[in-house]
Amino acid sequence: MVVQDGRLVADIRRRLPGRGAWLHPEPECLAKAERRRAFPRALRVPGVLDVAGVRQHLEKITVGMADRGTAPVRMDSRKQVDPS
Template sequence: MVDNDSLVVDLRRRLPGRGAWLHPDPECLRLAERRRAFPRALRVPGPVDAVEVRNHLEQHA
């Protein structure tokens, strides 16, 4: 989900709106960012900030 052009981690899967699945692997996040997959999957214009997702993956790696 995107909130103010930032990706949000929804562990409970309860937030409204579109979502995107991501493997819990920092390499998958890096690849998705490089391919600009999040704006396309979430149908939002422009880039999105993935800092919260990156921090979540690093904490649980």
């Protein structure tokens, strides 16, 4: 994600100029980042950012995955350890 004209934009090809931030491709992660006001802090911009474009992009991704019968891959930093 990068900021362009006060809007948060999904930088799919990772080529847009400016400071970037990462986001899991899940609507829940976007909602959590919005609640925590993480984007302005991570991107070092003042004020509130318009995230409508990113929300539409995530919805398009999740709808496409649902059409194909696949689910988004959840990236979890915790590892399962065999207790034996």
